């Protein structure tokens with residue numbers, strides 16, 4: 210009966226390969242198969258040294274020939290210098306490098322052509338207009354080249370997401386994470402899990418079909434169960450990443466808060482290297498929450514300046530204080546700022562007692578917010594004088610002067626450490642989940658595994674295992690509603 214088991218495993222493996230390798234049934238393939246040839250400027254807009262214009266689709270060869278006539282197609286994948294001219298008027302457009310990528314060995318899997326032209330506005334628009342007049346060609350929509358690549362199986366969905374993130378990466382850590390995803394690490398991990406699941410499913414199905422058969426290997430069900438159990442543990446561990454990958458993709462929320470006039474806005478301006486907030490000697494200057502994206506030591510962060518926390522003020526400032534408290538709740542990392550020369554004032558005491566002390570007492574490893582205590586205006590302390598003693602329960606403070614910049618390096622190093630803990634090290638460990646979509650499918654897979662293990666009916670257990678496997682397939686291979694794919698591809702610019 211072993212051969213029966215093998216057959217089953219092989220059948221299930223074939224099904225899985227189909228599930229994982231192919232894109233969602235339906236629309237993307239339908240679009241790519243529409244026979245359209247698309248073209249777009251693939252380099253950035255505006256005047257530049259060299260601009261790259263691409264085409265993809267069956268009419269690419271004709272497009273290349275009609276702009277470079279009377280010359281034949283250049284050799285595949287080799288740059289050739291050609292005079293480009295308007296196919297109708299014969300008017301010269303530019304002397305350019307052209308490349309010919311016959312499908313399927315191209316980025317999109319279709320026939321592709323590239324025109325590397327001089328980056329002047331008139332040259333680029335002249336070539337684009339000439340391409341628009343070639344029969345069968347139309348301008349590309351945002352992300353359409355990548356969508357073709359996905360439809361032809363050149364990129365999996367997680368790789369497509371990695372590519373989008375790479376194009377949008379603004380910090381070093383984001384770039385590293387995006388490259389890993391583009392390399393397919395998350396996809397490979399899912400394929401490995403899906404294969405384990407396929408084996409377990411084959412064992413269960415074998416038992417359903419041949420359970421009464423004496424020749425069936427012993428302990429088949431037990432083996433399947435322990436495989437599923439191990440998978441459950443692996444998925445749970447991966448889901449318990451405290452959303453580090455998502456944070457790395459969209460930025461950690463760092464909120465600057467403290468009593469009035471502590472120098473919060475001065476610190477926000479210093480860290481973002483631009484005048485985001487108004488700074489003045491008047492307490493209560495900042496009223497609204499002011500948010501700015503910053504690169505802190507290679508990590509992306511969304512830095513919020515807030516109103517100074519105090520009671521007994523007018524209605525407008527009171528609303529500012531309410532908004533500041535709201536924002537405090539949402540912080541991944543709180544930068545608590547106080548005036549080092551004013552620690553005994555009622556507003557400083559109150560802030561230390563009600564915000565800093567309770568937060569400092571919590572363990573950030575248990576998913577809580579993180580905290581850095583900053584004592585600003587150290588330049589106002591007489592040289593060699595420490596600031597007034599703080600209650601022992603508080604975290605060790607960092608001394609800073611926004612005025613002189615003293616202590617800024619130490620603060621930046623501390624920020625980097627905190628952000629590394631919040632966002633994870635994109636260069637090490639297993640690939641992180643960068644999107645809510647990944648988390649959704651993994652959680653759904655885990656739920657289905659739980660159902661499978663909890664079921665006393667083998668047929669229902671097998672059904673739950675199949676559902677679990679489908680979620681892994683959706684994560685890497687796409688699938689699900691067409692709108693989801695639209696959302697992912699809309700992230701791209703035109704020409705990508």
Ligand SMILES: Nc1nc2c(ncn2[C@@H]2O[C@H](COP(=O)(O)OP(=O)(O)OP(=O)(O)O)[C@@H](O)[C@H]2O)c(=O)[nH]1
Nearest residue numbers: 469470471472473474475489493494495517611612
């Ligand atoms: N001596 C000294 N003055 C500072 C330092 N940092 C800020 N200040 C001054 O302190 C005053 C208040 O600074 P802000 O940055 O407006 O303080 P804030 O905490 O944002 O104030 P509110 O928004 O009103 O709560 C300004 O006059 C700053 O120039 C510092 O390190 N040393």
Ligand SMILES: [K+]
Nearest residue numbers: 489491492494
């Ligand atoms: K102020």
Ligand SMILES: [Mg+2]
Nearest residue numbers: 473474494495
């Ligand atoms: Mg301010």
